[in-house]
Amino acid sequence: MVVEAAPLGSAVATFLALAPVDHVLAPNIMYWGMRVWLQDFARSWGLDVEFIPNMEPDTVSRALRPGRTKLVWLETPSNPMWEVTDIRAVSALARKAGARVAVDSTCATPVLTQPLTLGADLSIHSATKYLNGHGDVVAGVITTGAVDDFWQRIDFVRRAGAVLGPFEAWLLLRGMRTLYPRVQ
Numbered sequence: 001m002v003v004e005a006a007p008l009g010s011a012v013a014t015f016l017a018l019a020p021v022d023h024v025l026a027p028n029i030m031y032w033g034m035r036v037w038l039q040d041f042a043r044s045w046g047l048d049v050e051f052i053p054n055m056e057p058d059t060v061s062r063a064l065r066p067g068r069t070k071l072v073w074l075e076t077p078s079n080p081m082w083e084v085t086d087i088r089a090v091s092a093l094a095r096k097a098g099a100r101v102a103v104d105s106t107c108a109t110p111v112l113t114q115p116l117t118l119g120a121d122l123s124i125h126s127a128t129k130y131l132n133g134h135g136d137v138v139a140g141v142i143t144t145g146a147v148d149d150f151w152q153r154i155d156f157v158r159r160a161g162a163v164l165g166p167f168e169a170w171l172l173l174r175g176m177r178t179l180y181p182r183v184q
Contacts, residue, residue, distance in 0.1 A: 022048065
């Protein structure tokens with residue numbers, strides 16, 4: 001797990017770990033800050049970002065480019081429309097096409113939805129909200145179930161970003177203790 005001081009930074013690190021020519025699928029309706037970053041920066045950097053109307057398995061299946069799509073970005077429930085995506089079904093489709101799945105699960109939290117157990121490769125959360133719970137920390141979290149080459153690239157990229165300070169880490173841990181009683 002990587003924790004950093006910039007919630008959007010965890011998501012951005014995921015995209016910066018891709019190659020400039022890689023194809024990415026993302027929902028049309030998503031957190032506005034992330035959508036603007038994908039639309040304005042990621043595309044100008046060379047990522048082939050394709051926004052699709054929804055993340056229903058049939059829609060994703062039609063948009064996937066086997067061997068070319070490298071990442072499917074989900075946000076479930078989506079912000080602001082609260083659309084729910086079947087993480088397990090989309091993850092299975094993506095895996096067959098050779099793509100990874102990253103899930104922004106900020107709204108559902110890692111407590112209520114556990115994307116990694118549903119087949120996603122990466123799970124991203126704004127720790128500022130539910131994990132902290134006190135409104136006194138700005139942080140983002142990205143987790144994986146496999147420490148592979150892609151994860152190593154994400155970890156390398158995010159080291160150039162804002163790193164959470166010790167006091168802020170303590171504040172975040174304080175909030176997490178109310179969610180996870182076994183957290184020390």
